[in-house]
Amino acid sequence: MTTNKSKFKKWLKKLKPFLLTREKAYRKFSAKEYKIEQEMKKQLGENLEFFYVDGECVGIGHSDWKRRKKGKKYFPLLQNDEIESGEFHDYK
DSSP states (O other): OOOOHHHHHHHHHHHHHHHHHHHHHHHHHHHHHHHHHHHHHHHHSSOEEEEEETTEEEEEEESSGGGGSSSTTOOOOEEHHHHHHTOOOOOO
């Protein structure tokens, strides 16, 4: 089976502006999200960040993965539903 390279080159040319627009929007979003994370750090005294799974924000947790493990200075990944409800689920 052969592909029509000229056909795909035309599609690549048509799609490029959309990709560039998306990348520009994503850079703006990332910069705003970074500012929010810095504000969390400033106000709460912990180096926290948003966590994503399959492109969706699922919660907030400590950026130091050692702090997300059980221990003296334990700070788990807090899921969105926990934050919204105010109820901590101690999954074991």
